[in-house]
Amino acid sequence: MLKIYNTLTRDKQDFKPIEANKARMYVCGMTVYDYCHLGHARVLVVFDMVYRWLKASGYDVTYVRNITDIDDKIIRRAAENGESIHALTQRFIDAMHEDAGALGVQRPDHEPRATQFVPQMLEMIAQLEKNGLAYRAADGDVNYAVRKFDGYGKLSGKSLEDLRAGERVEVADGKNDPLDFVLWKHARDSEADEVKWDSPWGKGRPGWHIECSAMGTELLGRHFDIHGGGADLQFPHHENEIAQSEGAHRCQYVNVWMHNGFVRVDEEKMSKSLGNFFTIREVLKKYDAEVVRFFILRAHYRSPLNYSDAHLDDAKGALTRLYTALKSLTPPTPIVRGEPPVSSPDKGRQGGVAVDWNEPYAKRFKAAMDDDFNTPEAMAVLFDLTNEVNRTQSAEAAAQLKALAGVLGLLQRDPQSFLQGGAGESGLDDAAINAQIEARLATKKARNFAEADRIRKELLEAGVVLEDTPQGTAWRRV
RNA sequence: GGCGAGAUAGCAAAAUGGUUAUGCAGCGGAUUGCAAAUCCGCCUAUCCCAGUUCGAUUCUGGGUCUCGCCUCCA
16 A cells, blocks of 8 residues: 655555546646756656656556746746747757656656646636635735635645744735735736736736646646645645635645655755756766666655765666676566556556566565655665575566666666766777777787786776676776 | 754665664675676664663654755745
8 A cells, every 4th residue: 555645744644546546646847947957857756756656556647747838037037038938938848858858757648838728727716716815906916815715824834823923924015915925917018928818807927826726627627636846835836726726616626745855965955046056967967867867766755865976976886786787687578477566457658667566576665665655765675686686697586676676767778788878078989998808808818917907907097897707808887 | 033854874875662774885705817796794873861661763852953944946
């Protein structure tokens, strides 16, 4: 039985889908005005892992991850660039897909863009107005009246009194209460037509929070199973989503709220404002994308994750051990035996990876994943299995290793291409390495070990490690 | 100021009321021409102070420190 930590109740609960064998999940995605950084990578990878595990567990999953393509920062950036909103957002959507693809992130079932769901947002705002929860402010904005919604603060554990007492909440113009938030922003004369939509409240554009409520409802229904996002979205974004959706529909919005921890740099949250961020593409110039994915999944999704080159190097070494175990063994065609973890059939969307779930390592792996997606523990199982593969040289064990790792989106490449990948511009190419190995083999045959060692040392200094085996000399890049 | 999360060995990171986490690094052995890889063995831990308990790293209380949210933020 899968247990998930629910931010709403602050404990782990059995996952009970609203509809049998179905899981409906919504995750807050990116605001596309710049390249994704490692913090975004974590959300992408973590919820991809959740998506994969739900599917591997037999659920028919509908995964929605939105794209915010209209917002203040986007408008500002487009103006700075002298670029249209559409051109800017499309550029960064494409970049995001590239980055996500590199990290082995599967495409969600839906990737709704805010600009394509404005009618649904208007409908929801109208309903909120009808329910007495929205009001038109003097400046033309339509705001949400937070104090009219019972239970505001239930997700973040904040009370309106506490929030009001906070000195950082400023009174914005036009709001009845400093905590009220914008549902519909009135159009400014200075703004381009591209950012103006007609509405019963005049021309304008949607506030940020309403898009997720409207798109979640449109694609998953008024009540769905899982809603995820970064821990920083808990308040106010997710709190406001609850106020909007439950205020409009008068029924529970989401059963399980999941929040992933931050990526940190020197014990500090990686963020745009602090300027301590690394973009995904920046990191991928230096590290293999699978190493980055491995690094992210090696920590529990709710824990902080400190980023540093040393930690990436460490992750690379660990992943190398896994691939090394598979190197000499060509896994046979996977055999499907036993029952999948949940009765309903897996749709085979795992990319042809078949796991024998009755096998002891798989049982441990499943137990770990079922315990609030404990990927560090699941990885420990992978390493234990690796030891068995190395010890027994069992092709069956190797196949199981590859299959289990595949559930996490790892270890699916040809081992050789992982181990020998990463040739830098300055490094030796494969042909040069092979030529050196040939030369060294000759010196070895002549028992000129001094020369053989010299060649090996030279290659090592160029970042290539040689391994002499009875079958010949293998090599890998460090 | 309000609310919340956390402090595990050299580093990273899980789990657990008593019994090996795991990876990297280190040490010894096997193997190797020597290495590398692999295998076997070993070494470093549970922030501090009380309490509950036969027994706590794990539960409770207090303290110290760190981080996050309260403003856009994954």
